[in-house]
Amino acid sequence: MTEIYTAVVDIAHGPLRPAEALEFVADPRFGGIATFIGRVRQHNLGRVVTGISYDLFDALALRTFQHIGERARQEVGGPMKLYIAHAKGDLRIGDFAVVVAAATPHRDEAFRACRLAIEAVKHEAPIWKQEHYIDGHSAWSEGCSLCEEHRAEEQRAAGLAATQAGDAHGHEH
Amino acid sequence: MKRRISLFGALREADARGYIEVDVPAHSTIAELREAVQHYAREHAPAISPGLIQRSAFASGDEILHNHRSVPEQGELAILPPVSGG
Structure with a gap:
């Protein structure tokens, strides 16, 4: 039985569906x-946003989601179902950009798996966000560099403040 | 060998086709490919900052290829600027 579902959803063909995530992870064990x-x-950083375009390297994004799922499974160390889907294309305000759902026997593992997965999707998956602003720009x-030398530098530069925040990289997102 | 490199995110602005082609000797490393891309951008896409190329990673469809790796002779090859999903 497949326990990790991953998808890149081109929203020209339809939106992300959180209900589908819940259906996928539902299981009598959990x-x-x-x-x-x-x-x-x-709004972002004080600017009025009218929409976002997401660009993805689909093949590598799906592999990355799968690896993230496997890491989440190790973190949980027991039975789990996990759903990770990210939108691609031109999104409007309020559209769903990403949906993660984790199901486990008890809440603690579910929260941990879900948190691990969304943080890893944001920091490691080959996805790029272009914001469109009300002024037409x-x-x-x-973003986060995937280049190992620069990841190390970013983490050093993030310094104490980021360590205290529990999020060791040098910029906000 | 001539290799086609797919472009994503801000680097798409280097070429509207969505890829560039650079020539590198067989058995080049990713670090050498990065230099070739820097050279290409200086010539053909001066709006792309060298710093952005420096912070970018290279990848196949399967994995990130770090600087010490050899440039694969076939299969898709891409340059990935810093990521910002979610």
Whole structure:
């Protein structure tokens, strides 16, 4: 039985469906389900956002999601079902950008697996966000380097403040 | 050998086709490929900052290819600027 579901959803063909995530992870063994739903918000860093375009390297994104799922399984150390789907294309305010759902026997493992998965999707998956602003400008978000030398530098630069925040990298997202 | 490199995110602005082609000697490393891409960008896409290429990773469809790895002779090859999913 497949226990990890991964998808890249081109929203030209339809939106992400959180209900589908819940259906996938539902299982009589599991009493706890944690979900994370990321939606496009209207403001970022003081600017009014009108929409977001997501660019993905599909093949590698799906492999990365699968590896993330396997790490979450090791973290949980017991039975788990996990759903990871990310949108691709041009999204409007309020559209679903990412859906993660984790189901386990109890809530603690479900929360941990869901948190691990969404953080890893944000920091490791080959996905790029371009914000469109009300003044007509657009900008690609700064992002996390996947290049090992630069990851190490970013983590050093993140320093004490990031360590205290429990999120060791040097920028906000 | 001539290798096609797929572009993503901000690096798509280097070429509207979504890829560039660079020539590197057989058995080159990813670090050498990065230099070739820097050279290409200086010539053909001056709007792309060298710092962005420096912070980018290279990848096949299967995995990230770090600087010491050899450039694969076939299969998809991509340059990935810093990521910002979610």
